[in-house]
Amino acid sequence: MRSLAFALLAFCCAISAQAEEVVLGLSRDQVAITTRFDGSEILIFGAVKREEPIPEGPPLEVVITVAGPSQPVMVRKKDKVLGIWVNTEAVEVDLAPSFYAVASTAPLDTILSDVEDLRHKITVPRAIRSVGAPDTVQDSAAFTEALIRIRTNNALYQSLEDGVALDQQTLFRTAITLPANLTEGEYDTRIFLLRGGQVISTYDTTIDVRKVGMERWLFALSRENPMAYGLLSLAIAIAAGWGASAVFRLIRT
Amino acid sequence: MQIYLPIAEVSVNAFLLLGLGGLVGVLSGMFGVGGGFLMTPLLFFIGIPPAVAVATEANQIVASSFSGVLAHFKRKTVDLRMGFVLLVGGLIGAALGVLVFNFLKSVGQVDLLVRLCYVVFLGIIGALMFVESLNAIRKARKAGGTPPPKRRQRNWVHALPFKMRFRTSGLYISVIPPVLVGVAVGILAAIMGVGGGFIMVPAMIYLLGMPTKVVVGTSLFQIIFVTAFTTMLHATTNFTVDIVLAVLLLIGGVVGAQIGTRIGVKMKAEQLRILLAIMVLAVCGKLALDLLFQPSELYSLGAAGGH
Numbered sequence: 001m002r003s004l005a006f007a008l009l010a011f012c013c014a015i016s017a018q019a020e021e022v023v024l025g026l027s028r029d030q031v032a033i034t035t036r037f038d039g040s041e042i043l044i045f046g047a048v049k050r051e052e053p054i055p056e057g058p059p060l061e062v063v064i065t066v067a068g069p070s071q072p073v074m075v076r077k078k079d080k081v082l083g084i085w086v087n088t089e090a091v092e093v094d095l096a097p098s099f100y101a102v103a104s105t106a107p108l109d110t111i112l113s114d115v116e117d118l119r120h121k122i123t124v125p126r127a128i129r130s131v132g133a134p135d136t137v138q139d140s141a142a143f144t145e146a147l148i149r150i151r152t153n154n155a156l157y158q159s160l161e162d163g164v165a166l167d168q169q170t171l172f173r174t175a176i177t178l179p180a181n182l183t184e185g186e187y188d189t190r191i192f193l194l195r196g197g198q199v200i201s202t203y204d205t206t207i208d209v210r211k212v213g214m215e216r217w218l219f220a221l222s223r224e225n226p227m228a229y230g231l232l233s234l235a236i237a238i239a240a241g242w243g244a245s246a247v248f249r250l251i252r253t
Numbered sequence: 254m255q256i257y258l259p260i261a262e263v264s265v266n267a268f269l270l271l272g273l274g275g276l277v278g279v280l281s282g283m284f285g286v287g288g289g290f291l292m293t294p295l296l297f298f299i300g301i302p303p304a305v306a307v308a309t310e311a312n313q314i315v316a317s318s319f320s321g322v323l324a325h326f327k328r329k330t331v332d333l334r335m336g337f338v339l340l341v342g343g344l345i346g347a348a349l350g351v352l353v354f355n356f357l358k359s360v361g362q363v364d365l366l367v368r369l370c371y372v373v374f375l376g377i378i379g380a381l382m383f384v385e386s387l388n389a390i391r392k393a394r395k396a397g398g399t400p401p402p403k404r405r406q407r408n409w410v411h412a413l414p415f416k417m418r419f420r421t422s423g424l425y426i427s428v429i430p431p432v433l434v435g436v437a438v439g440i441l442a443a444i445m446g447v448g449g450g451f452i453m454v455p456a457m458i459y460l461l462g463m464p465t466k467v468v469v470g471t472s473l474f475q476i477i478f479v480t481a482f483t484t485m486l487h488a489t490t491n492f493t494v495d496i497v498l499a500v501l502l503l504i505g506g507v508v509g510a511q512i513g514t515r516i517g518v519k520m521k522a523e524q525l526r527i528l529l530a531i532m533v534l535a536v537c538g539k540l541a542l543d544l545l546f547q548p549s550e551l552y553s554l555g556a557a558g559g560h
Contacts, residue, residue, distance in 0.1 A: 035497070037257040038264050074555040084544040086365050087553070146552030180255065180264030181300075215259040222260060222492050230488030233312045233496050234481050237503055241319030244507030248324075 020060070021049045022191050022203035029205070031178060031187075032212040039180040042066070042207060045173035048193060058196035060169040061104065061111040063122060065192075066176050066207065068099030068156075069185035070129075075143040091143040095129040098183040099156050102127075103163030103174040113197035120192065120199060124148055124157050155179045182209055260495035261305040267501055269299065274313070274502035278509020281317045282324070283517040284454065284469065284529045289314050289447030290375065291536060292502070301498065307446030308487035308494045309502070314448040314480040316503035317510045318473045324514040325470025332421035332467050335431060336474040339453070342432040343479040346439020351486055354444050370445050372541045378455050379533035385459075386527040393523070422463045422471075430461055439479055443486075448476040451533060465522040 027043035044064055054060075073096045079088040104111065108123055121127050128144060151157040156179060164174040187207040192199050211219055222229040256267040273295055277288035289310050296306035325331050357366050413427035434456045438449035453472045457463045463471070488494040517525060 033257055035257055036255070038255040076553050076555060078548060078551045078553070080547070085546075085548055143552065146550075147554060150550065150552065150554055180257065181262060183262060211259060215257065218496055219259045222488070222494070222496075226489040226492060227485075229496070230485045230494065233488060233494050233499060234315060234484060236496065236500060237312055237316035237484075238319050240500070240503045241316040241321075241507050241510075242323065244320045244511055245323040248511040 019050055019052055019055070020193055020201055022193060022201060023047045023049050024191060024203055024205060026189075026205070026207065029207055031182070031207060031209040033182065033184065033210065033215055034212055035214060037180060037182075037215075039182075040178045042176050042178065043173065044176065044189065044191075045171075046191065046203075048170050048172070054169050055195070060166065061106060061194040062164045062166055062172045063102065063104040063108070063112065063192040063194060064164055064172075064174050064176075065103075065122060065127075065188075065190045066099070066101045067097040067127060067188045067190075068183055068209070069187075070095040070097045071183075072096070073147060075147050077143065077146070089143075091140050093128060093144060093147055096147060096151075097127055098185075099178070099187065100124055100127050100151075101158040101160065101176045103158075103160035103176065105162070105164045105166045105172070107161045108159075111194055111197065116194070116197065116199045120190075120202070122192065124152075124159060154181070156181070178209075184209055184211055256497065256501070258301075258305075258495050258498045260493065261301050261309075261498060263300055263302075265299060265301070270498065270501040271505040273299075274505025275509040276505075277502075278317050278320075278506035278511075279513040279516070280509075280532070281314075281450075281506065282321050282510035282513020282515075283520075284450070284513075284525065288317060288506070289442075289449075290371070290445070290451050291532075293446045294371075294536065294540065301495075302493075304491060304493045305495050305498070308484065308491060309498045310446055311442075311448075311480045311483040311487060312494055312496075312499040313502040313506055315477055315484060316499075317506040318448065318477045318480065320507040321510045321514055322470060322473040322477060324511065325473060328470075328518075329421070330466050331470035331474050332419055332463070333474070334417070335419045335422055335424075335461075335463070335467075336471050338417070338428050338431040339435040339438075339471070339475040340478050342435020342437075343439040343442070343449075343475055344482055346436035346441075347443045347479050347482050347486070348439075349436070350440040350443025351483075353440065357444075367445055368540055368544060370441070372537055372544065374441065374445075374452060375533050375537035375540070378451060379530050379537055381459070382455055382526055383530035383534065386523050386530060389523045390527070419463075422461075422467050424461065424463065426461065434460065435475065438475075442476075442479055443483055448480055450476055451529075454529075465525070469517065 024046040031040050048060065073093045074090055075093060076087040076090045078085045081088065102108070102122060102124065112122060117123055117126050125144065125148065128147065148157055160174070164172055166172045187209055189205050189207055191203040193201040210216070254267045255264045257264045273292065277292045280291065281288040292313070293306055293310050296310065297303055322331060413429045415428045416425055417428050418425050434453060438453045441447070441452055442449040450472045453475065454468055457468045457472065458465060484494060
């Protein structure tokens, strides 16, 4: 009986590190890209589950990230050569998410320690992996900054500080707006619970972004049977050209 | 109305695409140019990835040219024999052009070279046509409205072997110059993502000495096959032909081409040429300014892995 009590105690201590856990809901876990697709909004909401009263100390903070599939990106810089602007230097960023949104209950630099950011790759610059630029490039950091700047301007990278609403240190919710120019794939969605700059709990799920219907069919055909796809394109083009000619002849006579 | 393009993976306004297609279609019908030299930069401008724009434009040119050439067949202004000779050169040129394009891609300066090609070719041809048409109009005025005596000057073109009679054009010349013109146009078509009409039309007028009325239909005839070939190459190697984008552009384009062909018939050859020259120079100027002025964003993003 006593050993059971000890075991129970030990078990409680073991999970005390995970005393606060996330219970998550998504307004949708699939985004269908149809012909009329014009961006989408996803509501991410959930609750913090705990067996004990709310712990003393620093308040609970919540960070939510949504990341699209990562791809290598070539960043090129123009310089003036012989009077015209020419791409001169190029840096390849090894992996950069095609979409990345990070929403939090407060500005990230106040609630997240650098160490935790490095470990979990939470902020936008950390989410990008750049191993190194060629020696010929002086200022490789500027290339990564340019990548972030261009994608931020296209709403592909979003930093939503104060974007997460948290009630009673328990209920949280945020809305992430997905732009129209999305890349297909699994969108990795992570929720971090933080206290005093430390991550105390994480939760992972994916949002599936897929082309459907005609979009799906055409895309698949273009990859799996490019010859047929090319001929289909030509057939449509010729039919349209002939059709318009015939229609105009009818109109004239 | 926004519409999502499956291959380009962007969402654009469908009416904007229809309008662009229509506008370029009218010009295509009027001048016998495919319109690619205008449409391709316009597509870049509205945010279509360049690779998709170039490949899809080839497909769209097939449609507008087909529509245009039918109208010309009706009026018997297509020199079929000349068309086939040009086509032989064009197919060889397109294949060569793709090789050159892939080489430039591996060097990493394909963007710049495409732009420079545009500026150089559009500038030279636009200026030549402009001056020539102005002179023609001035001469016609001086002669009191009577057209100048039609005398075709004999130059080196007439001294080459393998002569062939082109009845529709009223020519008896060697097949070598037309084949070479076809090859040159094919190369440029593949590199610049255009039909090549804006090169071929002046070449046919000034180099081969073909009558302007026949030039338009014949160049459209050749362009159909060269761009169809290019479309297939892009679709099977780069997977960059966007069928939805092409359909939207060509609906506007084929309608525009029909209207343009009718406008073209009503206008004098000199007026047609001077208008085309002004347009060519305008596009050239815009591209040149882009190269000369400091861009607002010095950095650009591209797909990596091409090395």
